[in-house]
Amino acid sequence: MKVLDAHDPSVDDNFLFSFEGAFDQMAEVECEVAPFLQALVAFAGKWMPDVVRGTRRRKFSRENVWESLKERRDENSTSIGLFRARSPELDMSLSLRFPPLAPKLRIWIDVKPLSLFSEAEECRLFIEMVRAWAIRYPTPYASAHSMADRELAGFPHFVREAEVSRRDGFDKVYEVCWLNVFGPKLVKTVGRERMLSTPAHLVEELPNGSVLLVLSPTAADFASDEARVAQARAHVHLRPDLDFDTVLRTLQERSAALVSVEPRFHPDVAPFLLRLTDEFAISERQRKIAELNAFRPPVPEEWLPAGLPSDVENQERVRSYYGDLSESLVAALHTKVPSIFDATPESLTDLDVYFWRENFPERYERDLIDEHTAPALGAFLGGVLVRLGGTWVPRQKLEESQVRIGKRVWLPFLRARRYMQSRQSLLDYSLTQFFHEVERYRP
Known part of the structure; x- marks a missing residue:
């Protein structure tokens, strides 16, 4: 049963909700989970899950x-x-923790795209659902907000050490997110009267002493000027020690960081860089696109106007050795880079992405790279250049070995060695760019 991936990288933001509440450990699990399901079915709306996965996938139903x-209980x-097979995409989880651990019911909801929550009715339904959960499962803190903005805000640690964050929590x-549930302890810390007088779209005291606070009718416009002013006012109201202008300026900077930037990459590396942007967190993506727009790779220098003659006695044996080297790379990487079997320009771009994602030059032993990976990659x-119409000109010294295409000879082993020096060198000496440069000189 196929499901959509809410983490599939794209320019779309995600809507995230995180919740951790208490439940009655003495009651039957089905009785404790029933209110969760009742609210989910009643209020999920357009993002209602249709797949449930334990040890295997099933169609969503209470049963x-x-x-x-x-089947997943230990x-x-x-x-x-909980997932969806159709858009909007959903990645949702429900987990329960039992004694001797402190009993907890955890809910995580990741819906894509965030723009679904530009609809006031979807947001109203979501608020109703969270209200029901927060009343039934008392929580110290819960929130719903843009994934990208959460990342920029530093969730969940907020510049604290992870150990301190886990110890102290919120x-x-x-x-202050679009939607917030502040538990009784946090309400007491802030002051109930102050909490209930927060300037916001909705401020509601729940029967268990928690407070539900929603900044605006819809979640998707969180980065607008009006929404940022409302967010800053609410935050400073709850934290009088903060300065309004400073808080607002920080929020506006976060909005600016999320403004969409059109990719305008150097054409020789565009196939690589377009894939590379997906490797960055969505909160960083626009800034990285702007940086990569300005990137200009060095003009390839791994070529000679007139090649050196072959200085090996048995050229066929050496070419066979190059083939063995190449096959060793295919054998090592074919599961991670399936297109390597094809030995096409697209395979080179896939290798660029793989090596960058893995930070291969800085993660693996230098001896392994210099003695095995770089030579195999050069071969x-x-x-690939031979398939473009080139001819091997073997040399005793590997880095002098050439592929002749037209009036130039190219040095793939030298290119591979330079390429494998660092993560930055994967950009400066990309296989994608080298191929496009060679292609221009093909007769």
Whole structure:
């Protein structure tokens, strides 16, 4: 049963909700989970899950939720995933933790695209659902907001050490999201009267002493000037120690960081860089696109106007050795870069992305790279050039070995060595750019 991936990289932002509440450990699990399901079915709207996954995938139903929770249960916990097979994309989880651990019910919702929540009715339904959960499962803090803006805000640690963050939790108002549930302890810290007088679209005291606070009718416009002013006012109201102008300026800077930037990459590396942008967190992506727009790779110098003659006795044996080297790269990487079997220009771009993603030159032992990976990559690159119409000119010294195309000879082993020096060199000496440069000189 195929499901959509809410983490599939694109320019679209995601809508995130995180919740951790208490439940009655003495009651039957089905009784404790029933209110969660009742609110989900009643209010999920357009992002309603249709797939539940325990140890296997099933069509969503209450019965299949119970089965999945049972089959995933161990001594201390159980968890399931909830997904959609159609847009909007959903990545949702429900997990329960049992004694001797502190009993917790955790809900994580990731919906894509965030623009779904530009609809007032979808947002109203979501608020109703969270209200029901927050009343039934008391929580110290819960929130719903843009994924990209959460990342920029520093969730969940907020510049604290991870150990301190885990120990203290959301012990003061570090951030005000579109939707917030402040538990009784945090309400007491802020002051109930102050909390309930927060300037916001909705401020509601719940029966268990928590406060539900929603900044505006819709979530998707969080980065607008009006929404940022409202967010700053609410935050400073709850934290009088903060300065309004400073808070607002920080929020406006976050909005600016999320403004879409059109990719205008150097054409020789565009196939590589377009893929590379997907490797960055969505909160960083626009800034990285702007940086890569300004990137100009050095003009390739791994060529000679007139090649050196071959200085090996048996050229066929050496060419066979190049083939063996190339095959060793294919054998090592074919599961991670399937297109390597094809030995095409697209394969070179896939290798560029793989090596950059893995930070290969800086992650692996230098001896392994210099003695094995770089030579094998040089042979593979040369083989792609041969398929373009080139001819190997073997040399005893590997880095002098050439592929003749037209009036130039190219040095793939030298290119591969330079390429494998650092992560930056993967950009400066990309295989994609080298191929396009060679292609221009093909007769």
